[in-house]
Amino acid sequence: xxxxxxxxxxxGSHMVKLLGEKGRDSxxxxxxxxxxxxxxxxxxxIKGDLSDTDLLVDIFRGYHVTAVLHFAADSLVGxxxxxxxxxxxxxxxxxIHLLDAMMEAxxxxxxxxxxxxxxxxxxxxxxxxxxPAAPVNVYGTTKLIMENMMKKYNEVYGLRFASLRYFNAAGxxxxxxxxxxxxxxxxxxxxxxxxxxGRRKEITVFGSDYDTPDGTCIxxxxxxxxxxxxxxxxxxxxxxxxxxxxxxxGNGRGFSVLDVIKAVERVTGRTIPVxxxxxxxxxxxxxxxxxxxxxxDWGWQPRYADIDVIVETAWKWHRRRFx
Numbered sequence: 001x002x003x004x005x006x007x008x009x010x011x012g013s014h015m016v017k018l019l020g021e022k023g024r025d026s027x028x029x030x031x032x033x034x035x036x037x038x039x040x041x042x043x044x045x046i047k048g049d050l051s052d053t054d055l056l057v058d059i060f061r062g063y064h065v066t067a068v069l070h071f072a073a074d075s076l077v078g079x080x081x082x083x084x085x086x087x088x089x090x091x092x093x094x095x096i097h098l099l100d101a102m103m104e105a106x107x108x109x110x111x112x113x114x115x116x117x118x119x120x121x122x123x124x125x126x127x128x129x130x131x132p133a134a135p136v137n138v139y140g141t142t143k144l145i146m147e148n149m150m151k152k153y154n155e156v157y158g159l160r161f162a163s164l165r166y167f168n169a170a171g172x173x174x175x176x177x178x179x180x181x182x183x184x185x186x187x188x189x190x191x192x193x194x195x196x197x198g199r200r201k202e203i204t205v206f207g208s209d210y211d212t213p214d215g216t217c218i219x220x221x222x223x224x225x226x227x228x229x230x231x232x233x234x235x236x237x238x239x240x241x242x243x244x245x246x247x248x249x250g251n252g253r254g255f256s257v258l259d260v261i262k263a264v265e266r267v268t269g270r271t272i273p274v275x276x277x278x279x280x281x282x283x284x285x286x287x288x289x290x291x292x293x294x295x296x297d298w299g300w301q302p303r304y305a306d307i308d309v310i311v312e313t314a315w316k317w318h319r320r321r322f323x
Contacts, residue, residue: 001027001063001064001065001066002019002024002027002066003067004016004019004026004027004043004069004071005029005030005068005069005070005071005098006029006030006070006072006073006113007026007035008028008030008032008035008036008039008045009030009035009039009072010169010179011071011113011169011227011228012028012030012071012072012113013035013040013178014173014224015069015227015228015231016028016041016043017042017177018225018229019042020042020043022232026042026043027043027045027046027059027063028043028045029046029048029059030048030072031047031048031050031072034182034183039178041177046059050072050090050094050095051093051094052097053097053101056097056101056102056105057101057104060101060102060105060106060107061105065107066107066109067235067238068098068109068111069110069235070095070098070110070111071113073090073091073113073142073143075139076184076186077139078186080138080142081137084138087139087142091142091143091145091146092142092146095142095149099153099159103159108157108159109159109161109235109238109239109243110150110161110162111161111162111234111238112146112147112161113166114143114147114163114164114165116220116248116250116287117135117137117139118143118165119131119134120133120134120135120136121136121284122287125286125288126250127248127289128293129248129293137282147163150163154243154244160243160244161238161243161245162234162235162237162238162244163244163247164230164231164234164247164249165248165249166227167220167248167249167250167289168188168219168221169222169223169227170187170222170224170314171189171223171225171304172314172317172318173224173313173317174225174304174313174316176316178317179313179314179318181321188257189264190318192261192264192272193268193311194322196264196268196270196272196315197318197319199322202275203272204274204276204277205258205261205275205276206257206277206278206279206280206283207277207278207283209279212256216256216257216258217284217287218254218259218288219254219257220250220251220252220253220289221260221307221310222250222251222289223310223313225303225313226300226303226305227249229300229303230247230294230298230300233294233298233300234247234298237298245297247291247294247297247298248289248294249294249300250288250291251289251305252288252290252291252302260307261274263308263310263311264311264315266308267311267312267315
């Protein structure tokens with residue numbers, strides 16, 4: 001049995017769906033503070049909070065859990081700077097509760113949802129796993145703290161872990177059953193799709209004078225289903241009693257803000273109203289991953305790498321949810 005924390009959230013729900021498709025038994029553990037119960041399409045659901053260590057131990061023992069896929073975390077960079085207590089409490093303190101419950105119940109395998117935010121400002125592009133880890137916001141700091149804790153738990157308690165550092169998760173389940181639904185929404189693709197549906201008047205492009213081909217920021221978008229597939233590989237790695245492992249998960253290609261807007265226009269056939277805005281503080285010109293290591297070691301390869309395909313899956317879901 002696999003426990004999926006945060007399995008009612010965006011990435012976690014795609015993970016739960018894929019586990020079901022692969023015949024793996026799972027339990028989704030989520031407090032529904034930001035997740036959606038209807039997004040959990042397979043396995044068992046238990047509403048609970050990671051602060052409840054006793055409940056976690058009971059679940060581990062009662063359901064014979066063998067591994068954890070840990071997605072439960074707050075993940076808004078700006079909010080992490082405005083409300084750091086929330087992020088240290090949920091991402092770090094609750095992470096400790098989870099690890100301690102695992103140790104008490106004898107569960108020694110965890111795949112951790114990390115982030116490219118652990119790297120901070122890029123010193124080279126593309127960014128590989130040896131890039132200096134110097135986060136510039138509270139969110140990235142909490143992810144790096146968890147990675148360092150898991151390393152020590154590995155050394156002292158024998159915890160086997162895989163930490164997967166995402167770049168920009170995007171897209172939706174290709175079947176259209178589940179997708180991205182945040183409140184507030186901060187991700188570019190769903191915001192542009194909102195404009196396509198008329199739910200948003202326009203899209204503000206923050207800065208048009210960056211050192212990039214079209215002057216707008218470039219980011220690495222990776223399809224959410226490709227992320228879930230990488231977690232399956234990580235789980236298999238740990239089940240072979242291997243680990244620890246730290247890998248980037250990115251497309252390896254960068255798409256600018258204008259690239260994304262044009263892709264939405266191509267896919268939807270609708271014109272997106274755009275307004276020029278000032279640069280946002282702390283926005284690097286380029287953030288692009290190198291995922292060569294996980295490709296070399298595990299054979300992982302993004303299946304949904306084209307930006308139009310990513311947008312198309314998101315559009316299918318977006319119309320179903322909000323159209």
